[in-house]
Amino acid sequence: MHPAAWFAATLISFANVAGVFAVAGVSTFNDPAGFEPTNSQGNGIFAAAMSDLSPLWTGAQCEGTINASNCNGEGSCINCVGPACPDEEQCGNCFNVKCTGSLDGETTGACTGNTIKVKIIDACPATHPENYCKIPEFGGTVPPNQACEASGVNAFDIATTARSTLSTFQGNLNIDIESTSC
Ligand SMILES: *[C@@H]1O[C@H](CO)[C@@H](O)[C@H](O)[C@H]1NC(C)=O
Secondary structure (H helix, E strand, O other): OOOHHHHHHHHHHHHHHHHOOEEEEEEEOOOOOOOOOEOOOOOEHHHHHEEEEEOOOOOOOOOOOHHHHHHHOOEEEEEOOOOOOOOOOOOOOOEEEEEEEEEOOOOOOEEEOEEEEEEEEEEEEEOHHHOOOOOOHHHOOOHHHHHHOOOOEEEOOOOOOHHHHOOOOOOEEEEEEEEEEO
């Protein structure tokens, strides 16, 4: 390897260890069905779902299509059957998450500066009627980036118990995300 290339590679690996390569994202808060109320994953780790449109998502996107007939035109689904997600390759992986601001433009409240660890335990599928029926295109009021419907956005849906650790805002958050061990 050329010495300059070696030096660059070494710098990159040190930077990775130090967790320098954070990416920006957004977080909504929900408690995924099928887990205990705290959604604890042990050792202070919170459960989270990742949008299958997130740049961090690896593997095939969830199966299914967006069909306006599944929505009531007012933000809810009529037929709420979600797609199969047979290739959730990020499940079981952990990320450090830190608040960087209010996603909804709240003027009261603040980020706490705390970092939490989340474990991906589910997908937040863009083709799930419970997600896409919420956005304005189908009669809802929720911005696409707050319903796992924005491609190019790292969208996490984190256990509600984590919200107050991250911030004193009441709504959704802009976050920094970095990969970490579980
Ligand atoms: C859309 O959903 C409706 C109601 O669930 C269903 O009857 C129809 O076949 C669906 N269309 C497509 C293209 O899947």
